[in-house]
Amino acid sequence: MTDPTLRVRDLDETELLARIVPLLPSGEGIDVGPGDDAAVVRAADGRFVVTTDVLVERRHFRREWSTGYDVGHRAAVQNLADVAAMGARPTSMVVSLVMPDDLPVQWVTDFARGLADAAPPAVVVGGDLSGGDVVMVSVTVHGDLEGRAPVLRSGARPGDVLAHAGTLGASAAGLDLLTSGAASPDDGAPGVSNARSPFVAAFLRPDSPVAAGPAAARAGATAMLDVSDGLLRDAGRLALASGTDLDLSEGALMLDVTALVPAAVEVAMATDDPDGAGRARTWVLSGGEDHGLLATFPAEVADRGLPDGFRVIGDVRTPGAAGPRVLLDGEEPEAATGWDHFRP
């Protein structure tokens, strides 16, 4: 355990790196790792997949709620999910960390541990450290298509089944538990917080079924995306890109809603708002940041059995006169809003 009073400003960049680098995942497929001007990563497939995302303190996380471990884990997962959603296996990542000079060194080593626990099989091959007034994290993840075509958003065909792997609404439930005061972020051990409410954990440190992405591609998924902005909104993107309707089954989603009812009751009690069950359904349909995978498969694939983790939640239909859209049991859903960084 690092001395908790040690701050980033007490170390120079070399000393700080010496504490971080041994914690980061290393492994195969890397010709040149950190330490030169750039890394060299193998791409036997002759292509690589790449995606990038940034997390900004006070916009995407609060340090009062999220530990360094949480932020490192989340920064990795949200990018790993995007690579998986192309049907690729994550291979490598580069990570930049901007931090105030009074940030505890323990926060930074926790960050590295969270990153490392989320990253396998991807390896950290480089990065950058800088000072700044708030913590900012930028992660770029690369993946290997292993000879397969990428699974795009645009490949769904009428007659396909719509399936989902991962959780729906758990992250939104965790956020509402925290904001309502029904749960505390540190109901668990400091740093790793394994004893937290599973909903709070889903919000602060989401997991993604990363291995399900390449498995879906191998099974013949026709379209796929990472559900980061809510099921309805992201399903709408897949529908639009594919030029199809997607019809979600309320019955299939009832499983997800039911799983959230205990959290909805806790929030209802904390806020004196009796509409608990309704809230659980909204979390499932519109809650973001769960990083599950939404995919379409030919019906015959579903008949043989979907890859581990996927469950049918609807089907793909020929669009009507209204153009490609998302339906709930054949009906237009009530208005559901998304998320915009500049119009929160």
Added chain:
Amino acid sequence: MTDPTLRVRDLDETELLARIVPLLPSGEGIDVGPGDDAAVVRAADGRFVVTTDVLVERRHFRREWSTGYDVGHRAAVQNLADVAAMGARPTSMVVSLVMPDDLPVQWVTDFARGLADAAPPAVVVGGDLSGGDVVMVSVTVHGDLEGRAPVLRSGARPGDVLAHAGTLGASAAGLDLLTSGAASPDDGAPGVSNARSPFVAAFLRPDSPVAAGPAAARAGATAMLDVSDGLLRDAGRLALASGTDLDLSEGALMLDVTALVPAAVEVAMATDDPDGAGRARTWVLSGGEDHGLLATFPAEVADRGLPDGFRVIGDVRTPGAAGPRVLLDGEEPEAATGWDHFRP
């Protein structure tokens, strides 16, 4: 020209992207560009080079001095130089931009133009936008080794010549011109500022001899790095990695010093400090952010002629009892300091 009163908060993310994306470089070698969960980039070589860097407002640039164009250009160049320093040709990049909601949209489109002008032959294949209290830019650039071995820092051998491509000290001269008040950042046109002092331009919007990197690799360079932290400091890294001494020739560097004397005189006059010539030499030896390429070549390559842009500035020697180090005409240089983000 965008309405100068239009702010980032006046547009949603889709509207902002619609203004940025058409400005970004697109081109060959990309199987899937922006718009899906991730991009797919070709890597015919079976490997790719990757590097990342972050620029933070008030740490790396001031918006009073740097236009959006400057920041976009610089963010691209500092990463392109790292890829070039491996002997690779830049192919693609991903870019994240964090911005306050009152940032003018014109700043963002200028940023995209600066990036685009610096990027070729690299293509922008993805990115992320987020809100934040200050502007932060994170760029990850990929490169193609085109079948060659990467040129590492560790390959210099006694008997090699030491050569440099690009400018030395011009960026540091520009910084001192600005801080002394001898020059103004907006001595040129708004946005692009082509009429600026060349030193101020070198500081605010550095260029790098990117094409000289792959050319050096083809010519047989034994070691190479990007000079971003000053000649002495970066030469020291190459010496240490290679286990050799590097002996710099004051005579060869006199050309670089002479080029900076007019700037040194301007600073001397603005600060009432008569030590002009001394300052020019310090800029050349210790000034950072020029992003030139320092490389070693076998003597026979130098005899045949170095690649375009490279000039011999010293040679590689067997280290003495003191271990690998940098010398000036055979002598230990006076103490020269580097740069540390947490101990400025």
